[in-house]
Amino acid sequence: xxxxxxxxxxxxxxxxxxxxxxxxxxxxxxxxxxxxxxxxxxxxxxxxxxxxxxxxxxxxxxxxxxxxxxxxxxxxxxxxxxxxxxxxxxxxxxxxxxxxxxxxxxxxxxxxxxxxxxxxxxxxxxxxxxxxxxxxxxxxxxxxxxxxxxxxxxxxxxxxxxxxxxxxxxxxxxxxxxxxxxxxxxxxxxxxxxxxxxxxxxxxxxxxxxxxxxxxxxxxxxxxxxxxxxxxxxxxxxxxxxxxxxxxxxxxxxxxxxxxxxxxxxxxxxxxxxxxxxxxxxxxxxxxxxxxxxxxxxxxxxxxxxxxxxxxxxxxxxxxxxxxxxxxxxxxxxxxxxxxxxxxxxxxxxxxxxxxxxxxxxxxxxxxxxxxxxxxxxxxxxx
Numbered sequence: 001x002x003x004x005x006x007x008x009x010x011x012x013x014x015x016x017x018x019x020x021x022x023x024x025x026x027x028x029x030x031x032x033x034x035x036x037x038x039x040x041x042x043x044x045x046x047x048x049x050x051x052x053x054x055x056x057x058x059x060x061x062x063x064x065x066x067x068x069x070x071x072x073x074x075x076x077x078x079x080x081x082x083x084x085x086x087x088x089x090x091x092x093x094x095x096x097x098x099x100x101x102x103x104x105x106x107x108x109x110x111x112x113x114x115x116x117x118x119x120x121x122x123x124x125x126x127x128x129x130x131x132x133x134x135x136x137x138x139x140x141x142x143x144x145x146x147x148x149x150x151x152x153x154x155x156x157x158x159x160x161x162x163x164x165x166x167x168x169x170x171x172x173x174x175x176x177x178x179x180x181x182x183x184x185x186x187x188x189x190x191x192x193x194x195x196x197x198x199x200x201x202x203x204x205x206x207x208x209x210x211x212x213x214x215x216x217x218x219x220x221x222x223x224x225x226x227x228x229x230x231x232x233x234x235x236x237x238x239x240x241x242x243x244x245x246x247x248x249x250x251x252x253x254x255x256x257x258x259x260x261x262x263x264x265x266x267x268x269x270x271x272x273x274x275x276x277x278x279x280x281x282x283x284x285x286x287x288x289x290x291x292x293x294x295x296x297x298x299x300x301x302x303x304x305x306x307x308x309x310x311x312x313x314x315x316x317x318x319x320x321x322x323x324x325x326x327x328x329x330x331x332x333x334x335x336x337x338x339x340x341x342x343x344x345x346x347x348x349x350x351x352x353x354x355x356x357x358x359x360x361x362x363x364x365x366x367x368x369x370x371x372x373x374x375x376x377x378x379x380x381x382x383x
Contacts, residue, residue: 050096
């Protein structure tokens with residue numbers, strides 16, 4: 001694929017990599033496994049927000065979690081592009097992968113890159129087996145996407161660290177075992193960057209002093225949470241990475257969160273079911289949706305290829321999330337507009353009902369559109 005844009009000498013390219021040999025067989029294997037499940041629309045609409053520890057453990061047994069990690073930490077030393085193939089198949093079926101999704105997608109890779117040897121050996125095999133669930137402690141009340149204004153603090157003690165503060169919109173906190181939390185460990189320097197003085201911690205959510213309050217969404221469900229820390233004492237080795245480098249660590253981690261097929265395929269079950277339900281007169285609008293999806297999939301694969309090569313495609317990942325979220329949010333309404341209510345199969349009607357209410361969150365999780373477009377503009381030298 002050619003260069004996407006060229007501003008002030010900065011170029012975004014989306015060159016689609018060749019998939020490794022054997023991925024066709026891998027894809028067929030995953031499809032055969034998933035054929036043994038018959039999830040209803042309530043599960044399929046939630047896609048990677050569906051939480052099922054038993055299903056995650058089954059994926060762990062097949063080596064489909066922690067696929068790219070070293071074997072010594074429970075991984076399988078396969079390529080990132082092979083992992084992408086597995087993710088695409090899981091998302092296409094609307095499989096309930098939430099119990100391991102965050103750990104496999106970003107928390108595990110962060111620990112692998114920055115964790116101590118003890119942290120790696122203690123945590124990573126559990127993620128790869130589908131046994132440990134993670135959540136991310138970033139947003140705070142009154143801060144939104146302005147993470148530099150966060151107020152949760154960690155203070156040194158004789159035993160380690162004491163944390164006080166609150167996190168909000170924390171996905172799966174009430175169901176998870178661990179949180180990676182971004183907190184302030186020292187004041188920002190006068191006249192310096194507000195991002196200085198932030199650090200990340202590996203928090204066992206069973207630690208005394210942690211209160212988790214679920215927040216209901218538009219469907220009346222409780223996937224988001226407010227997490228309060230009241231004099232929470234963490235051991236010294238709970239620090240993840242380097243003290244004061246939390247901002248750089250967290251932003252690097254977001255490249256994994258923003259570019260994957262989950263930013264393109266969250267609504268895919270509606271397209272799949274819609275194609276079966278519409279008549280031949282809908283061939284043109286359906287073709288346009290499929291063409292958009294194919295382009296977005298190529299962009300996501302391109303970013304996966306860059307990550308595989310050790311690059312840091314921050315702007316490309318931000319763009320994939322921005323345009324991918326727009327597509328995901330548009331898709332349920334587009335399918336619904338092609339069908340008369342009386343002609344819509346009940347399962348598809350239920351799927352669209354839930355997706356229409358869930359889709360507004362797609363452009364919030366992992367960074368709002370405004371934040372993403374600011375990243376793209378900065379990377380292109382426009383601000």
